[in-house]
Amino acid sequence: MSTLSKTSPNSINKVSVGTLLVTLGIIFGDIGTSPLYVMKAIMGKEVIQEAIVLGAISCVFWTLTLQTTFKYVFLTLKADNKGEGGIFSLYTLVKRLHKRWLIVPAIIGGSALLADGIITPPISISSALEGIKIYQPDLQTIPLVLGILFGLFFIQQFGTKFIGKFFGPMMLIWFVMLGILGVSQMMGSFYVLKALNPYYAFHLLSIHSDGYYVLGFVFLCTTGAEALYSDLGHCGIKNIRISWAFVKIMLVLNYFGQGAYLIEHSGKTLSFLSANPDNPGNPFYLIMPEWFLPIGITIATIAAVIASQALISGSFTLINEAMRLNFWPKVRVKFPTDIKGQLYIPSINWLLFFGCCFVVLHFKESGNMEAAYGLAIVMCMIMTTILLGYYMVLKRYNPIFIVLILLVYLSIEISFFIANIQKFSHGGYVSVGIAGILALTMTICFLGKRIRKNYTEFTSIDKYKTVLSEISKDPTIPKYATNLIYLTNAQNSEEVEEKIMYSILQKRPKRADNYWLLHVNVTDEPYQMEYRVKELLHDNLIRIDFYLGFRIAPKINLMFRKVVKDMMESGEVDLSSRYASLNRNNILGDFKFVLIEKLVSYDNDLPVNERIILDLYDLIKKISLSEEKAFGLDSSSVKIEYYPMIIRPTPDIPLIRRK
Template sequence: MFLLMKRIIRVLMNVIYLLDIFHKMLNKIILVKRIISYLSCLYLCTQILIIKRITLFNKKEKNMREDTEKSVVCNHNKIGLLGLLVTLGIVFGDIGTSPLYVMKAILHTGETINESTILGALSCIIWTLTLQTTIKYVCVALRADNNGEGGILALYALLRRLKSKWIYILAIIGASTLLADGIITPAITVTTAIEGLESISPDLPVIPITLAIITIIFFVQRFGTESIGKSFGVFMLLWFLLLGVVGAVSITSYPMILKAFNPYYAVVLLTQSPEWFLILGAVFLCTTGAEALYSDLGHCGRKNITISWAFVKTMLILNYLGQGAWVLNHVPTALSVNPFFSIMPQSMLIFAIIMATGAAIVASQALISGTFSILSEAMNLHFWPRMRIKHPTHVKGQLYIPMINLAMYIGVVLIILLFRDSSHMEAAYGLAITITMLMTTLLLGFYLHSKGVSRVLTILFMGAYCTIEAIFLAANLSKFLAGGWCTMLIGGILFLMMYVWVRAMKIRRHYVCTKPLDDYYQIISDIKADESIPKYASNLVYVNHADKEGAVDDKLLYSIINKQPKRADHYWFINMEFVDTPDTLEYSCKTLVPDTLYSVTMHIGFRIEPRVSLYLRQVVEDLVASKKVDLKSTYPSLRKNGIPGDFRFIIIHRVYYPESSANRQQNLLMTLYALISKIGIDEPKALGLDTSMVVVERVPLIINQRNRSIRRITQIVNKKEEQKEKGCL
């Protein structure tokens, strides 16, 4: 503890030393001091006003929810120093590393470097952060929460009950492009940070060092990141302070850079520059982390993100302005270096590179964890095949999906080897996330309409942001051939997989035949009482896929009655209902036939991993405690000693045969579905069943009547035997 305090004091002393230097420089330039003080006060007042308005609006909400979770992550939703620090470490890693490459990307667009260009580009950055991140995401999107959870899939879960059946397409387009962006982010952030070493040693092997760091990042995922994650907040606080202080010091070398706050310079640049679309494509990189900010709503809470963003945005803008000031003072050499590292004092360069590498690791970790969370939600929303999920720590929401971790690692390594340096990666970055933001805007429009917001305001919001993001999309499309094709290819493959999975699941559900369960109460009771039938199990459990209440899958009844009649003491039908809320875990139980037949409906949130064996055990314990069921074995020797009866699960697996459908489109979809399902796990493991007690019965999935064009097999007739038969007659 003493050593930790000593290190913190040492870091604070360094910060105070830098602030002292900054103060002395400002005293020499009185005009600059007054301008910066005025603009800083004006800017902070604006941020405080935004926060105050959001807080007041929150108090007016009628349906305030109290978070009763006691896990580590949920406690971070409370406003306080700990909550704000954790928010800095979890939420702002992606957007916080954008100063590493945004200004460098702008300089490489080919536009002439002069005051008008730099002021216009900086003005675009400031107002992009304001319009996109502050207004759209912080002020609007963070309010569109699903029981405290955010992100495009959580937003879709709120809207999937609407009449618009095609709305799922917006969700899977947004999710697939967001996942594609998650592959390029670790590559570009880590590579850019390591490239800073070239200013010290030009012959340093950047790619091997980058690959080594990437390998370590993905390797440690299997062990969990709870221990190192606790320090992310403090580290990112120091990172943002470094950005702001160094940027502010650099501003003093060219005070007129503060004119970039005026949007006039952005308008002039976009209307007069022939390379405006390339510049706008580079500017967009400053806000790519905004979607991740919305996705992390459930980890930190709206108020923590809102308050932290005021600080983060201030530090980012100071750093961008500082880089712009340095560029205007060093126009001849600006293209050959990265302005981010150039504004650093030479004595702090090594420290800055270490900090940049650490920030890149934090950003990469946030993207990897976010990818696991998104795919976990997609599984419960039936957008993705269910995969094996591990929980390396006891922290709520921390997941590890081995196959996805390996696939992401291979993808990041291939991107690094393909593009070689960050300048080429910048061309591949930004296009996919633009589409995600556009899909989020459309879904937010549906959300605002469903909440009773006036149609005029909804149309104005959607029109304004669809226009802004369409312009950004057009600007980023200019980078398609230079590298944007890469993320679009990845996003396209992911979209195709999700689309096929959704359509195939609908086809399977459509052709599942159901029957009223109450018509079979008597025969099930008779089978139980028929001792001539060998007892199959004391407790027989089926997973019922019928959607309607009181209905049962006909193949389930066929398994009990026709296919080797199964006698048991108790029959349990489990109905799985994945609800629109994230953390719901409830059940309801009905006794259909006393001491014989029970129906259990489990209501599971889209962020909860199904573990049917565990949940059923808890349900049975409740029923036994309330004396609604007697689980003691009916075998006299076992019952005498109070031993409970055994459980056995029966899973009905429907197999698709192409010959059963004349529809070529359905045949293609179901064939692709079969291929995609190979990356997932089988249904017993997906439901969390103890595989030692599971029997899988395979039955045909009859999509349609047999095609009449198929030839019918004919019987071979022996003429002699036929004549004998006729003679006998």
């Protein structure tokens, strides 16, 4: 087996000041901007009570400790696939257990994470910009939010190589600001530190009538943990763990600072503290000195944009993985910069943009968005826990430890789910609806592909070696191409689809000097790029198997050229033109790709469920990228043919010939 090019996971394994700064800018944007809206969501319009505040910040602290620190930073980050993380990477690790139902948590989790990418930018940017209302209470922030969102999504096509250099330093400023603001409020009010005692969290949940409802908003403090795992490959486990120690301290200081401020104003409401009865104040801005507010609002807005950028980039990576795993229809993927792993998917970019605009226009204010936020991502966390359990089984962890982890975290996350489900009618239906549409699309793509594959007929190549050799030398048949190339789905190198032989022999006899069969294997290693060559018929039929990682774009045209070049240099094949005049001048022969589109014949007797899935799958294919573009083929050298796929023939028609 040969290597197409030297590849390695896109991760930063060494720890330095520079890599830690990069990690701050890429990894912690989502979870790092949560102080903008968590305490505001918890308090709402209710009268501030010390018991609720202490219980809330105690819940926040222990959620960050148990959920983010232990489950994700300590445990889940170990479940890396050659340095890459995320729920699809985790799925590729555990699917070797051959439990087919594991596809369910993978699809649900991936869909929920994408839905989070639509909700997070609006709530983060809206929460930041609403600080301007301190100066202009009647200001409509919706146009500003939409304008920033448009600018953010518009620049994706150019890549983020330049502005990315500022992400780390800006997030460092953001986190330092969080810590300083928190400490300034805690000075003289250190009694708030007693919330470190989990008793106050249990007291809130068990005694207070609104305790469980509050838990739904507490969960917002850890929503970025799943994105943290997905971005593992960008920075490496060591950088994430070291940076998280700093990030968590700054977050906790700010939450406790907001708590100290609120306790000092017990008996009042946030609306009263903001002097605006129609607009509840935000504790995040209320703890700022008046002279610092313009600076704080500016820094918060920049941090929210950076957090949104990280989720957008993560969505591109997630969709690219989904395409390679047959969970998503083929769409155009671009590489705007030379930074390894940076993608731009136009269709997803604008789909996310319009989704974000819908969220902004539907909810109008961040306070209304809080109800929609959290429900989808907690579903993703539950799915990750299930897959993580199987990963630990695969790695032969102590069974007692596995059971304990599953019991603890499924209990925690199901509790969060129950708390968040109470917000369904208040806006949670939006995130669930978005996740549901995405999951349905993934399910149709996966099942449609599998049904077609199950009904594909294969035949032995040995049966056709003689006729292929003879047709290549038959001058009575016009030459179709010097090199004729087909893409095959046959896993067995000694087999080929019936449709390919039908195309060569019956569709229109296609004489060629060399026949090539190309097969693409999607491997569980994210950045593998290797190939194997097998000569099936001397100087006539060659098969090439590509082994490409699930994060590698299948640029078959370029890869095939690389293989051909290697074979010519090693003397394995002579691809000079067989036309005498061209051969004398050392001109290479031409190459022609033939792609065969399978059409489900109407002459089929299919089960209703399979018919519906195939019809929906065909509809999705019509609006997705064509096969030749998806495989990076030059359209000028590609011929598209259509082959009727007879899946299950109907009974013979009782047609009688009349005399």
